[in-house]
Amino acid sequence: MFDLTQRVNAYRKNMTPAQISLADTLLSDLGAAAHLTIAELAERAGVSSATITRFCETLDYSGYSDLKAAIVVALDRKRNDSEKFAIAEGDVTESDSIDETLLKISHQEAAAITDTARIVDRVALDSAAAAVINCRRLDIYGLGSSFLAATDLQQKLHRIGLTAFCWSDNHLALTSAAVLTDQDVAIAISHSGVTSETFQMMEVAKKAGATIIAITNHPASPIGRMADHVLVTSAKESRFRSGAMTSRIVQLAMVDFLFVRIMQQLFSSASASLERTFAAVKNNRLNYNQKLND
Numbered sequence: 001m002f003d004l005t006q007r008v009n010a011y012r013k014n015m016t017p018a019q020i021s022l023a024d025t026l027l028s029d030l031g032a033a034a035h036l037t038i039a040e041l042a043e044r045a046g047v048s049s050a051t052i053t054r055f056c057e058t059l060d061y062s063g064y065s066d067l068k069a070a071i072v073v074a075l076d077r078k079r080n081d082s083e084k085f086a087i088a089e090g091d092v093t094e095s096d097s098i099d100e101t102l103l104k105i106s107h108q109e110a111a112a113i114t115d116t117a118r119i120v121d122r123v124a125l126d127s128a129a130a131a132v133i134n135c136r137r138l139d140i141y142g143l144g145s146s147f148l149a150a151t152d153l154q155q156k157l158h159r160i161g162l163t164a165f166c167w168s169d170n171h172l173a174l175t176s177a178a179v180l181t182d183q184d185v186a187i188a189i190s191h192s193g194v195t196s197e198t199f200q201m202m203e204v205a206k207k208a209g210a211t212i213i214a215i216t217n218h219p220a221s222p223i224g225r226m227a228d229h230v231l232v233t234s235a236k237e238s239r240f241r242s243g244a245m246t247s248r249i250v251q252l253a254m255v256d257f258l259f260v261r262i263m264q265q266l267f268s269s270a271s272a273s274l275e276r277t278f279a280a281v282k283n284n285r286l287n288y289n290q291k292l293n294d
């Protein structure tokens with residue numbers, strides 16, 4: 001369910017410099033690329049025809065005709081998205097007005113969530129949900145901005161009575177991973193898929209026999225390849241919005257996708273747990289109409 005731009009984004013780190021140059025040429029003018037022969041595209045991108053063939057293989061297209069069909073689909077989707085948001089496609093620039101800035105950011109963030117929902121592997125998502133439901137305990141690993149998504153998932157699962165741990169200290173995470181068993185699950189969250197500490201935690205958990213789930217933007221990364229189930233996000237970096245910003249948004253969306261699928265299968269018991277946890281903290285809420293002191 002990946003479209004061309006999503007595939008390029010997901011597999012870019014696995015491309016050669018020549019393939020990256022080709023990808024940039026394609027994405028800079030999809031309209032023109034749709035009408036080029038393989039020889040014309042090779043000349044425009046400054047690469048060989050063989051590079052284009054290998055590029056198709058990297059993106060899992062059967063050949064150049066399959067790639068051209070994907071270009072047409074990407075063009076149509078891009079046109080529909082632009083019309084939907086009634087704004088010109090493009091990145092935020094330093095000269096944009098506040099209205100243009102807000103519209104572009106909202107468009108990009110909404111598109112990232114929509115794209116993630118479109119490409120997520122439905123079988124992998126339900127398999128991951130089943131693994132979490134049936135496991136003895138769950139470890140969740142995430143560093144930097146990914147730690148926010150990890151703690152959000154841990155808090156959600158804890159509230160419905162599932163035993164889940166999210167460690168802020170690397171050493172504690174490693175020692176926890178070491179005592180997992182084949183009855184347990186470990187979830188690793190990493191936008192890049194190359195976070196060395198997160199990969200180390202996964203290695204230890206996998207050696208202990210745990211089922212591994214990865215949430216990453218790059219399925220062909222070391223973290224993506226090690227996982228038993230891969231949930232792929234679709235976040236794109238831009239000039240004023242680093243990967244950390246967009247990745248956080250789509251990671252939180254993926255956490256919601258996974259959590260809701262779990263809730264749907266545990267509805268009765270999970271709903272009762274949510275009610276009990278809400279009741280436990282309700283007295284800590286202010287009366288909405290409470291008068292404030294001058």
